[in-house]
Amino acid sequence: MTDEIDASGALEASGLxxxxxxxxxLRDVAFRLPAxxxxxxxxxxxxGKSTLLSLAAGLLTPTTGTLRVFGRSSDAPGARARIAFVAxxxxxxxxxxVADTLRLGRELNPRWDQKTAERVVAEGEVPLSARVGSLSGxxxxxxxxxxxxxxxxxLLLLDEPMSDQDxxxxxxxxxxxxxxxxxxxxxxxxxxxxxxxxxxxxxYLLLMGGGRIRLAGEADAIQAAHRLVTGPRAAGGGTPDAxxxxxxxxxxxxxxxxxxxxxxxxxxxxxxxxVTEPSLEDVLLGYLRAPxxxxxxxxxxxTTGTEVEA
Amino acid sequence: xxxxxxxxxxxxxxxxxxxxxxWLVARQHRAALWAGLAVVVAIAAYIxxxxxxxxxxxxxxxxxxxxxxxxxxxxxxxxxxPRDGTSPTADALRHLSDTYRTPLLNTGRLLIALxxxxxxxxGAPLFARELETGTHRLVWTQSVGRTRWLIAKLALPLTAxxxxxxVLAALYTWWxxxxxxxxxxxxxxxxxxxDATGPAAVALAPxxxxxxxxxxxxxxxxxxxxxxxxxxxAGVQYGLDALRPxxxTPWTVVSDAPGAFPSIPRxxxxxxxxxxxGGFLTRSGEKVPLDRCSSATDSEDAWNRCLERFGATRRWxxxxxxxxxxxxxxxxxxxxxxxAAVALAxVCLWWIRRGRA
Numbered sequence: 033m034t035d036e037i038d039a040s041g042a043l044e045a046s047g048l049x050x051x052x053x054x055x056x057x058l059r060d061v062a063f064r065l066p067a068x069x070x071x072x073x074x075x076x077x078x079x080g081k082s083t084l085l086s087l088a089a090g091l092l093t094p095t096t097g098t099l100r101v102f103g104r105s106s107d108a109p110g111a112r113a114r115i116a117f118v119a120x121x122x123x124x125x126x127x128x129x130v131a132d133t134l135r136l137g138r139e140l141n142p143r144w145d146q147k148t149a150e151r152v153v154a155e156g157e158v159p160l161s162a163r164v165g166s167l168s169g170x171x172x173x174x175x176x177x178x179x180x181x182x183x184x185x186x187l188l189l190l191d192e193p194m195s196d197q198d199x200x201x202x203x204x205x206x207x208x209x210x211x212x213x214x215x216x217x218x219x220x221x222x223x224x225x226x227x228x229x230x231x232x233x234x235x236y237l238l239l240m241g242g243g244r245i246r247l248a249g250e251a252d253a254i255q256a257a258h259r260l261v262t263g264p265r266a267a268g269g270g271t272p273d274a275x276x277x278x279x280x281x282x283x284x285x286x287x288x289x290x291x292x293x294x295x296x297x298x299x300x301x302x303x304x305x306x307v308t309e310p311s312l313e314d315v316l317l318g319y320l321r322a323p324x325x326x327x328x329x330x331x332x333x334x335t336t337g338t339e340v341e342a
Numbered sequence: 343x344x345x346x347x348x349x350x351x352x353x354x355x356x357x358x359x360x361x362x363x364x365w366l367v368a369r370q371h372r373a374a375l376w377a378g379l380a381v382v383v384a385i386a387a388y389i390x391x392x393x394x395x396x397x398x399x400x401x402x403x404x405x406x407x408x409x410x411x412x413x414x415x416x417x418x419x420x421x422x423x424p425r426d427g428t429s430p431t432a433d434a435l436r437h438l439s440d441t442y443r444t445p446l447l448n449t450g451r452l453l454i455a456l457x458x459x460x461x462x463x464x465g466a467p468l469f470a471r472e473l474e475t476g477t478h479r480l481v482w483t484q485s486v487g488r489t490r491w492l493i494a495k496l497a498l499p500l501t502a503x504x505x506x507x508x509v510l511a512a513l514y515t516w517w518x519x520x521x522x523x524x525x526x527x528x529x530x531x532x533x534x535x536x537d538a539t540g541p542a543a544v545a546l547a548p549x550x551x552x553x554x555x556x557x558x559x560x561x562x563x564x565x566x567x568x569x570x571x572x573x574x575x576a577g578v579q580y581g582l583d584a585l586r587p588x589x590x591t592p593w594t595v596v597s598d599a600p601g602a603f604p605s606i607p608r609x610x611x612x613x614x615x616x617x618x619x620g621g622f623l624t625r626s627g628e629k630v631p632l633d634r635c636s637s638a639t640d641s642e643d644a645w646n647r648c649l650e651r652f653g654a655t656r657r658w659x660x661x662x663x664x665x666x667x668x669x670x671x672x673x674x675x676x677x678x679x680x681x682a683a684v685a686l687a688x689v690c691l692w693w694i695r696r697g698r699a
Contacts (some may be wrong), residue, residue: 139362
């Protein structure tokens with residue numbers, strides 16, 4: 033039973049859709065996130081990141097499809113204890129003191145770890161006696177993170193957790209977060225649109241756009257699947273013949289040169305082309321600039337029914 | 343840091359330990375709880391003080407059980423004329439009625455306003471404020487389910503407001519019963535005292551609170567929920583007021599001549615809830631209510647002609663609820679209110695289970 037649950041991964045979506053009154057926020061989402069990964073959830077504003085995280089946290093119910101958390105429906109009672117969620121606006125009771133807020137966590141969670149929670153709060157230099165309503169945005173985030181880490185969940189869902197932190201605290205909070213995650217093998221999903229924030233931290237990647245998943249899989253596998261090629265522009269514009277065999281994500285012309293981000297079908301490009309390995313940021317920027325590029329799922333991120341374009 | 347941690351734990355340990363959701367709900371409503379307690383203590387102290395003063399006056403002037411009704415007085419078996427300026431007993435009765443009527447009625451008015459206040463200020467913000475500010479997501483992502491959260495959030499304040507209302511209703515009933523002999527002209531079926539005494543007074547609090555809670559849960563915004571709750575509780579209380587005479591079938595008492603006394607004991611007549619309706623009877627015994635001739639008010643002649651047209655004789659009738667109807671009617675209204683409370687709680691549960699909140 034346990035094996036089966038772990039085999040199904042921390043998150044597994046199939047046919048997942050969420051429709052609000054103003055339209056679809058998520059459409060036909062299918063992917064798999066194995067347990068214990070540090071996953072970056074990247075995408076422009078309004079691409080469905082928050083909706084996906086709220087669905088995983090059990091705060092929303094899907095309009096279509098399913099989202100399974102450790103093999104169980106995300107609104108099942110057992111799923112709730114295994115997941116911690118920090119919403120983008122960090123909801124906390126403003127009239128509670130920090131100590132009261134941590135006590136809330138202790139009272140409502142059977143696996144609560146007071147030491148860890150207090151350590152996180154201390155790391156952010158937030159006094160325990162302070163009223164939550166009097167804290168700065170960064171301090172609030174720190175308390176919200178302490179609540180999430182104190183819960184001892186198996187998967188942390190963090191919706192743009194660092195957006196209101198100064199660089200110093202951001203660095204310290206990331207340090208605490210990653211140390212805790214590494215120590216206990218906790219999986220983390222962090223949504224962000226600041227790519228640099230997650231450089232060298234995440235080992236898994238979900239790129240969203242227009243309510244769909246565009247890239248899913250291990251960060252290094254995704255990086256390795258792409259090449260940056262630079263060569264002569266085609267005479268009449270458009271894609272040069274030399275790139276026709278490959279999946280072209282994005283092309284940019286600079287002078288008489290053309291730089292393209294491609295997913296090579298076999299041996300890259302060919303004569304006269306300079307081939308380099310792109311950074312992860314290059315890949316992400318390429319996809320963000322080209323909203324119509326075909327999606328890519330690595331083998332680990334596929335579920336039965338995931339549409340795959342090689 | 344560890345020193346702070348120890349201090350927090352030690353200070354928590356000295357208080358009675360409440361755990362889990364109960365702790366959370368109590369912590370959230372700590373200020374409201376103290377404020378509510380202060381209100382209850384203040385009103386209770388006022389009632390006890392007023393009643394003690396009133397009883398002191400009654401004893402000092404030896405007018406225990408004396409009644410005054412329709413310009414007739416009855417005191418220790420003797421008839422007295424309340425208009426008799428030379429009678430110290432009549433004087434004392436008049437003074438008692440003048441002094442305590444207004445405080446008694448105003449306290450009752452305050453008590454019948456409590457359900458609306460409970461609904462508006464405790465019920466309506468209960469869920470609306472959480473849903474409005476998003477703090478419900480903090481609790482919903484801990485390890486407890488929403489249904490348990492909803493039940494805890496409803497049960498604790500519900501217990502508190504019901505207990506507070508019960509204390510005040512009991513004290514007010516105690517005062518009212520002591521003042522009743524001297525203030526028999528106040529109809530017991532009107533909102534004051536009916537909604538401020540007995541189990542019916544207690545039973546108004548739960549539906550008012552739950553109405554506010556349900557409005558907040560469905561509307562998700564505090565101010566509209568408060569407005570809806572105010573309107574709805576006022577409507578419910580007006581509705582109950584209109585319904586009350588029909589909770590039981592009233593008695594019809596008949597008199598043979600205008601001004602003559604109906605054929606029931608005076609005591610029963612004067613302690614009854616009257617003014618429900620009356621008029622004259624036809625020869626065959628059919629009722630001609632007075633309001634059927636309410637348009638013919640220009641002269642007594644027109645009035646008499648109107649009544650004659652309906653075949654009215656000089657025999658009049660009056661509908662009334664005797665004092666013995668008080669308790670059955672109290673329990674009937676209590677039942678209606680509690681059924682409404684159960685229905686509203688079920689709406690809240692159903693709503694949160696559907697995942698609509």
